[in-house]
Amino acid sequence: MNENNHRTQLSRNTRIVSDKKFTWLEKLYLPAIIKGMAITLGHLLTRKATIRYPEVSREFSDIYRGKHVLKLDDDGRERCTACGLCAVACPAEAITMVAAERKPGEEHLYREEKYAETYEINMLRCIFCGLCEEACPKEAIFLTDRIVNADYERNRFIYGKDILVEKPGQRVDVTKRQTPEVLEFKKKKNFKHNE
Numbered sequence: 333m334n335e336n337n338h339r340t341q342l343s344r345n346t347r348i349v350s351d352k353k354f355t356w357l358e359k360l361y362l363p364a365i366i367k368g369m370a371i372t373l374g375h376l377l378t379r380k381a382t383i384r385y386p387e388v389s390r391e392f393s394d395i396y397r398g399k400h401v402l403k404l405d406d407d408g409r410e411r412c413t414a415c416g417l418c419a420v421a422c423p424a425e426a427i428t429m430v431a432a433e434r435k436p437g438e439e440h441l442y443r444e445e446k447y448a449e450t451y452e453i454n455m456l457r458c459i460f461c462g463l464c465e466e467a468c469p470k471e472a473i474f475l476t477d478r479i480v481n482a483d484y485e486r487n488r489f490i491y492g493k494d495i496l497v498e499k500p501g502q503r504v505d506v507t508k509r510q511t512p513e514v515l516e517f518k519k520k521k522n523f524k525h526n527e
């Protein structure tokens with residue numbers, strides 16, 4: 333078996349190269365140049381696929397999956413009970429937390445008897461799949477239409493509660509993310525987390 337035969341077996345992506353001589357027309361290169369210019373001009377007339385970001389930003393879908401928010405309830409208490417279901421559901425293993433027990437007098441801070449003392453999401457690992465949101469039984473975590481900012485330091489992409497928990501005066505509206513099925517489910521008062 334010669335070398336060429338051996339290459340043919342390794343790859344089917346082969347091409348026969350001809351040593352055909354150029355005609356006098358081809359030697360002018362004009363047809364090829366005109367053809368190239370026509371393609372370029374054609375692109376000038378088509379709708380651009382790019383935008384002038386950041387001066388212009390695209391309209392996001394109502395259910396765009398961007399930066400997470402850890403929600404407070406109507407009384408301003410953290411909804412998360414550190415059950416860990418979001419971390420288990422996360423395919424990127426981006427979520428870590430440390431649970432703590434609510435002390436007497438902290439009822440106005442934490443909705444449940446157990447809460448997340450620390451809660452971190454590694455935004456470099458996150459693939460914004462939304463499975464954490466789906467897994468949460470307390471409607472505590474949602475993805476939002478906010479984007480994760482660029483940065484130069486890797487450790488600044490580990491978002492803790494200081495970034496993730498919404499501020500009482502700056503509530504994040506997630507009603508558009510709640511499907512009719514979810515809203516129907518929330519009406520069932522026999523489930524403790526719907527009380």
Ligand code: SF4
Pocket residue numbers: 418421422423424425426427453457458459460461462463464465
């Ligand atoms: S959006 Fe997906 S990848 Fe990101 S933290 Fe949630 S479950 Fe993990």
Ligand code: SF4
Pocket residue numbers: 411412413414415416417418419429467468469470471472473
């Ligand atoms: S965000 Fe939801 S699923 Fe995750 S630990 Fe808190 S309560 Fe559990």
